[in-house]
Each structure stands twice: as C-alpha cells, then as structure tokens.
Amino acid sequence: MSGHHLVALLFVAVNLGTAGRLICYRRKGARYRPGMSAIAYLLAVFTGGQGLDVLIRQGQFGPWVGGVSLWQLGIAVLLAILVFRARGNVAAIGKPARAQLR
Numbered sequence: 632m633s634g635h636h637l638v639a640l641l642f643v644a645v646n647l648g649t650a651g652r653l654i655c656y657r658r659k660g661a662r663y664r665p666g667m668s669a670i671a672y673l674l675a676v677f678t679g680g681q682g683l684d685v686l687i688r689q690g691q692f693g694p695w696v697g698g699v700s701l702w703q704l705g706i707a708v709l710l711a712i713l714v715f716r717a718r719g720n721v722a723a724i725g726k727p728a729r730a731q732l733r
Contacts, residue, residue, distance in 0.1 A: 635698050639689060642699045642707055643682045649711045650679030656719030664722060671721040678710070 653675040685699055717723040 636689075638701060638704050639685055639699045642704045643686050645704070645707045645711045646678045646682030646685075649707070649714050650675045650682065652711075652714050652719045653678070653721070661720065661722075667722040671719075674710075674714075674721065678707070681707070 653671050656671065713724050714721075717726075
C-alpha cells in the first residue's frame with residue numbers, strides 16, 4: 632500500500648466515523664434547536680459523502696487518480712476531533728470543555 636492509498640484510507644475512515652457519530656447522537660434531555668439540527672444533518676451528509684466519494688472513485692478508476700492531500704486529511708481529522716469531543720452535539724462544538732460538563 633502506497634502513501635497515497637494510506638492517506639485516502641485514513642480520510643475515508645475519519646469522514647465515515649464523523650458522519651456515524653453525528654448520526655448516532657442522542658439528545659438525552661438537550662433542547663431541540665432546528666438550526667443546529669439542520670447543520671448536524673448537513674455535516675453528516677457532507678462528511679459521509681466525502682468518504683464515499685473517495686472510496687468509490689478509488690475503486691472505479693483503479694490506480695489512485697486525483698488523490699487526497701494531507702491538507703484535506705488534516706481538516707477531516709480536526710473536524711472529527713471536534714465532533715467526537717462534543718459527543719456528536721453540534722451545538723457544543725464551539726463551547727469550552729467545562730461548559731459541556733454541566
């Protein structure tokens with residue numbers, strides 16, 4: 632497996648993991664906010680779509696064409712860290728860690 636394939640594989644895994652975490656979010660008493668719900672839905676669709684797009688393109692064209700850069704992987708990893716740190720709660724992504732504990 633070449634370096635480009637490893638970056639692509641990590642990109643797919645990170646994006647699908649982020650989408651899965653957003654999809655599996657449970658409110659557990661949190662207030663319903665339609666705007667945040669729409670943003671979470673779009674984030675799940677776009678991150679999942681990115682992962683699937685790379686997965687399908689790689690399988691469709693054989694040898695890696697186009698590729699995923701380390702910059703794209705870096706943004707995907709940072710977004711995944713934010714989403715997992717907030718436990719999938721998009722409204723809590725921008726809040727400090729202490730505010731989430733309450």
